[in-house]
Amino acid sequence: MPAIKETIEDVRRLEADKYKYGFTTEIEQEFGPKGLNEETIRFISGKKNEPRWMLDWRLDAYRRWTRMAEPNWAKVDYPPIDYQGLHYYAAPKNASKYKNLGEVPQELLDTYKKLGIPRKEAEVLLGLEGAGQSAAEARTEALSGQVAVDAVFDSVSVATTFKEELAKAGVIFMPISEAIHEHPELVRKYLGAVVPVTDNFFATLNSAVFSDGSFVYVPKGVRCPMELSTYFRINAAGAGQFERTLIIADEGSYVSYLEGCTAPMRDENQLHAAVVELLAFDDAEIKYSTVQNWWPGDVEGKGGVYNFVTKRANCHGRNSKVSWTQVETGSAITWKYPSCVLKGDNSRGEFYSIAVTNGRQQADTGSKMIHLGRNTKSRIISKGISAGRSDQTYRGLVSVHGKAEGARNFTQCDSLLIGDTCGAHTVPYVETRTPKAVLEHEASTSRLSEEQLFYARQRGLDEESAVALLVNGFCREVLQELPMEFAVEAQALLGVSLEGSVG
Amino acid sequence: MGVAMPPNAMEAAFLAQLDENVPAREMLAEAGLPHRRIEEWKWSDLRAVVGKLPAEPGVLTFVAARESDTVAKQGQESALCMPLLASALSKELHIYTLKNGETLELNVDASAGFTHQQLLVLVPAGIKAQLLEHYTVQSCAFANLTLTIVVETDARLDRVVKQDAAPEGALVLTSLIKLAPKARMAQTTLGFGARLARIETHVSHAGEGAQIRLDGACVVGAGLHLDQTSVVCHEGAHGQTDELFKTVVARDGKGVFQGKVYVSGGAQKTDARMQHRGLLLDDKAEIDAKPELEIYADDVVCTHGNALGAIDDEALFYMRQRGLPEAAARTLLIESFLAEPLERIEDEKVREHLLALLRTRLGVVT
Amino acid sequence: MLVIDNLQVCVKMEEGKGRHILKGVSLEVPAGQVHAIMGPNGCGKSTLSYLLSGREGYEIIGGSMMFEGQDLAGMEPEDRAAAGMFLSFQYPVEIPGVPILTFVKEALNAQRRARGEDETSTPQFMKLAREAAAQLDITHEMLKRPVNVDFSGGEKKRMEIFQALMLQPKFLILDETDSGLDIDALKMVAEGVNTLRGKERGMLVITHYQRLLDYLKPDVVHVMAAGCIRETGGPELALKLEEAGYDKYAGGGA
Numbered sequence A: 001m002p003a004i005k006e007t008i009e010d011v012r013r014l015e016a017d018k019y020k021y022g023f024t025t026e027i028e029q030e031f032g033p034k035g036l037n038e039e040t041i042r043f044i045s046g047k048k049n050e051p052r053w054m055l056d057w058r059l060d061a062y063r064r065w066t067r068m069a070e071p072n073w074a075k076v077d078y079p080p081i082d083y084q085g086l087h088y089y090a091a092p093k094n095a096s097k098y099k100n101l102g103e104v105p106q107e108l109l110d111t112y113k114k115l116g117i118p119r120k121e122a123e124v125l126l127g128l129e130g131a132g133q134s135a136a137e138a139r140t141e142a143l144s145g146q147v148a149v150d151a152v153f154d155s156v157s158v159a160t161t162f163k164e165e166l167a168k169a170g171v172i173f174m175p176i177s178e179a180i181h182e183h184p185e186l187v188r189k190y191l192g193a194v195v196p197v198t199d200n201f202f203a204t205l206n207s208a209v210f211s212d213g214s215f216v217y218v219p220k221g222v223r224c225p226m227e228l229s230t231y232f233r234i235n236a237a238g239a240g241q242f243e244r245t246l247i248i249a250d251e252g253s254y255v256s257y258l259e260g261c262t263a264p265m266r267d268e269n270q271l272h273a274a275v276v277e278l279l280a281f282d283d284a285e286i287k288y289s290t291v292q293n294w295w296p297g298d299v300e301g302k303g304g305v306y307n308f309v310t311k312r313a314n315c316h317g318r319n320s321k322v323s324w325t326q327v328e329t330g331s332a333i334t335w336k337y338p339s340c341v342l343k344g345d346n347s348r349g350e351f352y353s354i355a356v357t358n359g360r361q362q363a364d365t366g367s368k369m370i371h372l373g374r375n376t377k378s379r380i381i382s383k384g385i386s387a388g389r390s391d392q393t394y395r396g397l398v399s400v401h402g403k404a405e406g407a408r409n410f411t412q413c414d415s416l417l418i419g420d421t422c423g424a425h426t427v428p429y430v431e432t433r434t435p436k437a438v439l440e441h442e443a444s445t446s447r448l449s450e451e452q453l454f455y456a457r458q459r460g461l462d463e464e465s466a467v468a469l470l471v472n473g474f475c476r477e478v479l480q481e482l483p484m485e486f487a488v489e490a491q492a493l494l495g496v497s498l499e500g501s502v503g
Numbered sequence B: 001m002g003v004a005m006p007p008n009a010m011e012a013a014f015l016a017q018l019d020e021n022v023p024a025r026e027m028l029a030e031a032g033l034p035h036r037r038i039e040e041w042k043w044s045d046l047r048a049v050v051g052k053l054p055a056e057p058g059v060l061t062f063v064a065a066r067e068s069d070t071v072a073k074q075g076q077e078s079a080l081c082m083p084l085l086a087s088a089l090s091k092e093l094h095i096y097t098l099k100n101g102e103t104l105e106l107n108v109d110a111s112a113g114f115t116h117q118q119l120l121v122l123v124p125a126g127i128k129a130q131l132l133e134h135y136t137v138q139s140c141a142f143a144n145l146t147l148t149i150v151v152e153t154d155a156r157l158d159r160v161v162k163q164d165a166a167p168e169g170a171l172v173l174t175s176l177i178k179l180a181p182k183a184r185m186a187q188t189t190l191g192f193g194a195r196l197a198r199i200e201t202h203v204s205h206a207g208e209g210a211q212i213r214l215d216g217a218c219v220v221g222a223g224l225h226l227d228q229t230s231v232v233c234h235e236g237a238h239g240q241t242d243e244l245f246k247t248v249v250a251r252d253g254k255g256v257f258q259g260k261v262y263v264s265g266g267a268q269k270t271d272a273r274m275q276h277r278g279l280l281l282d283d284k285a286e287i288d289a290k291p292e293l294e295i296y297a298d299d300v301v302c303t304h305g306n307a308l309g310a311i312d313d314e315a316l317f318y319m320r321q322r323g324l325p326e327a328a329a330r331t332l333l334i335e336s337f338l339a340e341p342l343e344r345i346e347d348e349k350v351r352e353h354l355l356a357l358l359r360t361r362l363g364v365v366t
Numbered sequence C: 001m002l003v004i005d006n007l008q009v010c011v012k013m014e015e016g017k018g019r020h021i022l023k024g025v026s027l028e029v030p031a032g033q034v035h036a037i038m039g040p041n042g043c044g045k046s047t048l049s050y051l052l053s054g055r056e057g058y059e060i061i062g063g064s065m066m067f068e069g070q071d072l073a074g075m076e077p078e079d080r081a082a083a084g085m086f087l088s089f090q091y092p093v094e095i096p097g098v099p100i101l102t103f104v105k106e107a108l109n110a111q112r113r114a115r116g117e118d119e120t121s122t123p124q125f126m127k128l129a130r131e132a133a134a135q136l137d138i139t140h141e142m143l144k145r146p147v148n149v150d151f152s153g154g155e156k157k158r159m160e161i162f163q164a165l166m167l168q169p170k171f172l173i174l175d176e177t178d179s180g181l182d183i184d185a186l187k188m189v190a191e192g193v194n195t196l197r198g199k200e201r202g203m204l205v206i207t208h209y210q211r212l213l214d215y216l217k218p219d220v221v222h223v224m225a226a227g228c229i230r231e232t233g234g235p236e237l238a239l240k241l242e243e244a245g246y247d248k249y250a251g252g253g254a
């Protein structure tokens, strides 16, 4: 049987147990009321002791949401979501209130272990008293080196590490639920500034019910001394996760932020509707990297996370720069278009993406670059790999407005098909209203080459390694953009996602 | 989605002519004429443009080199709105069966008011023929034309479409092309736009090993709008598609390019390439493009490219350094940019005619 | 070492049809010897090299090929590679995005693991790579590029020999490794190959030209035409061919 055929067969046999993050953590959960109404919103807001303005903001979003319709233009197909059958709040009981290690449920510690977060760091994450001092120690032990971590477990942020060290540099990195209390002036000013409340159905839903997420503020001229990182994890059954992240890079500052996501295997679908807002002022730079590995459902398409995410950056200042890098291997349904609004003159936006779909996964993802300022530059590199019975669409928009003289965009979308039961699609929209811009777009679709596979095997690589090597080669331009520690993780993840492409 | 809009004058006039229960009526009553909220028409708001044109019947004059072979009653069903209306609202369907070596010329002129017409062109197995079309749309006219072209096994058709600028008229020309196994076709469009002109081509590689070359050169001047839309569907294996489109937009003109290539699971060994290049000459010019791939077969070569920009300053300087005045250099660059798809026309006489036409019209537009 | 006995092969074509290419090839290469195969274009030389290395798309309809007592038929390409079979491709394929050193290191360690040997350490590997590269005039910059991407024809052939030096196979098949090389490159490549020569190694050198054989000094020369070995002799046979061409063998095989 030809190698490729075999690969295809094997991919089809891909088993659910390949998903190593698919465990659940058996701890007592506290749920909010089921269903969505004003009471739910008041409950969530009350749980977090939110000030009145925050509750009003949520209620306003909720009322608007009730008048909105779910979008249907994406090339994804899923049964109607029962928004009244979901919990909008779930939290481990007594979260973040542990006094010592003995009080932390073993299950929660195990969860972090399985997620690959070192014990010391987990202690800090769990907010153990005295753990702050051990932060430095934890850091040296952490595999990932100098990385500050915020972990969002279902609806609440469990803890944030290295807060103090960051504070010394003047960087604010904390759960957004705390930021609402501690830095209300910043949150009030910037929340919804990049993704307005009514931006789209899912963003509006998020605005109404968001539970937690990260808040980052990097002051003028500060280069954030370490990578900031958040782990998101959905655990509770029948609960949606709606995190909200807000990152503000003030003039001349720099920050690199990493986001990792996992979820347990469950038969029912889990809803994830997040909003990420980035704001970069003059000469500031934000690098935002994601490794998304939500549970994709089993081979037959049962279960899996519905991932409806709105991510947008406003390159507000002159010479500001935002780059989105994502490695997407998970989720049953992905609906996600990280964007940059290039408002400041000379600002730059970048989007580097690897998306792997296998089994019955469906992904409709891409990027939007909106050129408003002069000499704005953008670059989109997208590598899509489809296998099994999956369907993947790159959908993007490059729009150049009349005043954006000197704007430039380069877009490259390459798709790789493994087998003839999957689909790969490319739908770029390009709009320009000035003769003083240059826009280029290239796309190709190909398959894993028999020739290349044979060459690698002639030199002694087995089929599994040969496929992994070729796929890594295909994705190279994007992998290079990831921070070191993440690149290694991402390469491993690519291997796991295509496992079964191997004998 | 949502509530039906009240029909505008043009829609009301169409509805008045349509019998109850015909699909075209249902479609029109429900969705109206295509408008910008319909994905396929997002950059060409036909409803808004023709809503302002006089809603009364016009006259379509056909000057063909010969009579059609047959006239039939309508029977064509289409999922597309405009062909559906063309068949429901025109009285008869003209059918031409081309002969080997024949060159059929069709000159179509639409007078003020709305007109609908449908044509069927058959290219029998094994023959080689040419089809030359020329469309003129008068002030205040809205012409909706549908051409169905069937190229049988081993046959070869060369088609050229010329469309004159129509600042006060609107034109929708939809071509539905079916390629039998090993059929070959080449199509070249030279268009100058209208208040709104849409040249929409659907190609189905129904059989194995068919080939099509689909080219277009568009020049869009002040106040004009030209939309080149194509959907090429590969159902049979070993099909080939080669597309090259060029758009030049001057003043406040608007050029739209939408090109979709669909490859079904059975269409292995498809080779499909699509290129679109656009030049914007002035500050208010606009080009919107959407090159699209939808692919379900793995052993294929499919690529597309899209590049938009202004005239290359370095080339301009180089030519001026060698003594060409700026205006002449500019015209030369634009002309050679647009000539590329026209150069691919095989018939020398036709090619030279189109290149000459381009040269004379360019001066007016730019 | 390598024993090919009356090998008959069809190439699989579309719709299940087949085309008979090798019509009974027999030859034997003992360890320590270098054999050359010469023959007109299209006579089946590359087909033989693909067959020995395990490429798909062929059907063996008769005969056998044994390598160190092991039947090659049915072995996976990587298992043959681990057993020591190296093919220098006539047309080395480009693999975008995969750096050459990463590729060779992965291949080397995969082979070593398959043979139950320890993996090579990175410093050790880099040392070997530097030496091999120096021998073939391969620059540091070239080593950073992806496998065969944007190399000229001659550079690709040098990279093939570089890989052979790194992998130290037991048996080398050189499929027209000399075509596309200028005189200096040919000399370098030949010297590279000669360093691999030894009592334990066998080689099968496919070529059209005497030039390469001047350097490699084969023990035996075979003439292949229309899918058969038509004549076997010493090095003088190659010289004779250079003068007389393949005319004598025209007009069908067995």
Ligand SMILES: Nc1ncnc2c1ncn2[C@@H]1O[C@H](COP(=O)(O)OP(=O)(O)O)[C@@H](O)[C@H]1O
Pocket: C011, C012, C013, C019, C021, C039, C040, C041, C042, C043, C044, C045, C046, C047, C048, C057
């Ligand atoms: N995949 C194939 N399908 C059909 N014919 C093939 C195929 N591969 C090789 N051949 C034919 O087999 C013959 C031998 O080819 P090859 O071994 O490449 O010759 P050479 O001796 O030049 O290396 C040639 O006639 C070639 O056209």
Ligand SMILES: [Mg+2]
Pocket: C045, C046, C047, C090, C175, C176
């Ligand atoms: Mg050969």
